[in-house]
Amino acid sequence: MMLHMSLSAPESFAADYERDGVILIRSFLRADEVATVREELDRYISEDLANKPSSARTLEKDEKTVRNLWRLEEHNDFFRALGERADIKALIAPLVHGEPVLCAVETFNKPARIGSGVPYHQDNAYFCQTPPDMLTVWIAIDAVTEANGPVFFVKGSHKAGMLPTRPSGVRGNSIGMTETPTVPLNEQFCGLLEPGDATIHQCETIHHSAPNTTEHSRLGLLLVYRGSHTQTDTKLKEAYAAAATATPPA
Ligand SMILES: O=C(O)CCC(=O)C(=O)O
Secondary structure (H helix, E strand, C coil): CCCCCCCCCCCCHHHHHHHHCEEEECCCCCHHHHHHHHHHHHHHHHHHHHHCCHHHEEECCCCCCEEEECCHHHHCHHHHHHHCCHHHHHHHHHHHCCCEEEEEEEEECCCCCCECCEEEECCHHHHCEECCCEEEEEEECCCECCCCCCEEECCCHHHHCCCCEEEEEECCEEEEECCCCCCCHHHCEECCECCCCEEEEECCCCEEECCECCCCCCCEEEEEEEECCCEECHHHHHHHHHHHHHCCCC
16 A cells, blocks of 8 residues: 655646646656556556456557556556545646546556557547546656657647547547647647656647657556546547547557
8 A cells, every 4th residue: 555645736736727738747656656556557467457358458559568558447456546545636626626536547658669659639539528627647657758759738728629530540549630730849848757747637638649769668657537527528429439439449
C-alpha cells in the first residue's frame, strides 16, 4: 500500500486549467510511488495480462509489445486504489466542477523504437460526456523529452467545443479529427515531464503525439475522471461506435 502524500498544485492551477484546458503539475507522484507503479505495471503485464480479455490492451504493430493497457481500474486492485485516492480526487474536484468519479486507469506505453503516434484528437469523442466536465491526469513514469514522443496540446482549444471527427484507422485511437489544427507545433503546449510529473487536460482539449523512434521508453499512466453530474451524449456515442467498429482497439 502506498503512503499518501498531500498533493499540492500552484494556486492558479484551476484558473490556468479553465483558460488553457491543460496544466502541468510537477512531482504529482513521488519517486518511490513512481517506482511502485512501474513494478506493478511490469508484474501485471508479465503475470496477469495473458489471462485478461483482449480488450484489456492494445499491442504495437509487432503484435507483442504493449501499446496501451485499458481498464486497469477493473482488472487491478492497486491501480483502482491509486485512482480512488482521496487527495487526487480532492485536487481535481474543482476542475470537473463536481464530485469526481474515476472512469478509467490506462497506459500509453510508447515503447522505445516502435512506440506509435497518436493522431490529433479530442478525448470527448471517446468519452461522449455532456457537459464536458471530464479530464485526464497524464502521469510520466519515464522521462518525457522532445525526442521520445511527448504529448502536444493546443491551448484553449477546449473552448471551441467538439469539432468534426473522422475514423483514424489507428488501433487504440480510432477517432481523429476531420481537420488538423493550424496552430504550429512550436506554439503548442508540449508536456515535457520528469518521472512523477503530470499534465491534466480537459476532455475537449486537442492533443496528439509523435511516434517514439528513440532508445528511451516513454511510459505514461493515465487517470480519467468525470464529474458525477455528466451524462452520455448520444450523438457523440454513435460516432464513437462507428469508429471503434471500423478500427477495433484490440
Ligand atoms: O500518451 C500519448 O501519447 C497520448 C495520450 C492521449 O491521447 C491522452 O492522454 O488522451
